[in-house]
Amino acid sequence: MFDLDGVLVDSEPVWEEVRRAFVAAHGGTWQPDTQSRLMGMSTAEWAAYLHSLGVQPAPDEIARGVVDQMVARYRDQVPLMPGAVETIRRLSGQVTLGLASSSPRTLIDVVLDAAELKEYFAATVSTEEVPRGKPAPDGYLAAARRMGVDPRDCAAVEDSSNGLRSAYAAGMRVIAVPHPRYPPAPDALALAWRVLPGLDALTAGLLS
Structure with a gap:
């Protein structure tokens, strides 16, 4: 069994960049432990967590906005892990x-x-x-x-x-x-x- 993010795809830096920017653009405050807390959460869980940081849209809108940006980044280039x-x-x-x-x-x-x-x-x-x-x-x-x-x-x-x-x-x-x-x-x-x-x-x- 393989995980995807961080094992097959070097995606955590991309996730962090996209979600940090989304939080900043929508009135939230990124915390020192936010990235480590987010790793492994399901979409519904991390969207609700970002909402709790003060991000204004509802969690389902947060999820759509972030995932759409991730899809765009991946379609440009998938950052595969070495090997x-x-x-x-x-x-x-x-x-x-x-x-x-x-x-x-x-x-x-x-x-x-x-x-x-x-x-x-x-x-x-x-x-x-x-x-x-x-x-x-x-x-x-x-x-x-x-x-x-x-x-x-x-x-x-x-x-x-x-x-x-x-x-x-x-x-x-x-x-x-x-x-x-x-x-x-x-x-x-x-x-x-x-x-x-x-x-x-x-x-x-x-x-x-």
């Missing part, structure tokens, strides 16, 4: 792959289409499609159900604190590939079965 495409293609012939992302379905599809990776995943889940975002396990559990596998037989590749907690709560073996700009909290990183320096270190041999 992302090669890793997915290399592993696809050896293990079954799934994806559980906090991104909205629109962005998941834009990324996978642009990178020509959609065919490699047996199932993809957006936390828009489950009751709760990360750190709740809902997205990972839904992906496992769609794939017809036991979550305890899965390994999850994550980068963020909330993502690591989500996969662990789902009962999966957690592999951390920390983002250098947004490292996970020590207590979340301690949940990882393995900590890897990058996707190139993720092999079928390790997973077995």
Whole structure:
């Protein structure tokens, strides 16, 4: 199971830039811990949180405005993480792959289409499609159900604190590939079965 943001796509800097600008343009106040709190939230959750920072539009309008800007940025260029495409293609012939992302379905599809990776995943889940975002396990559990596998037989590749907690709560073996700009909290990183320096270190041999 793969996360998307921060694992396959170097999107967290883009999310931060877009949401910071949206907050500033609509009367809100970005807090020192805002970015770390947002990582892993579902669309409804982060839109409600931005509204609580004083952003004037309603949460559904906030979500539409931010996601529309993200789609425009991605259609211009998808910032793939080093080794992302090669890793997915290399592993696809050896293990079954799934994806559980906090991104909205629109962005998941834009990324996978642009990178020509959609065919490699047996199932993809957006936390828009489950009751709760990360750190709740809902997205990972839904992906496992769609794939017809036991979550305890899965390994999850994550980068963020909330993502690591989500996969662990789902009962999966957690592999951390920390983002250098947004490292996970020590207590979340301690949940990882393995900590890897990058996707190139993720092999079928390790997973077995």
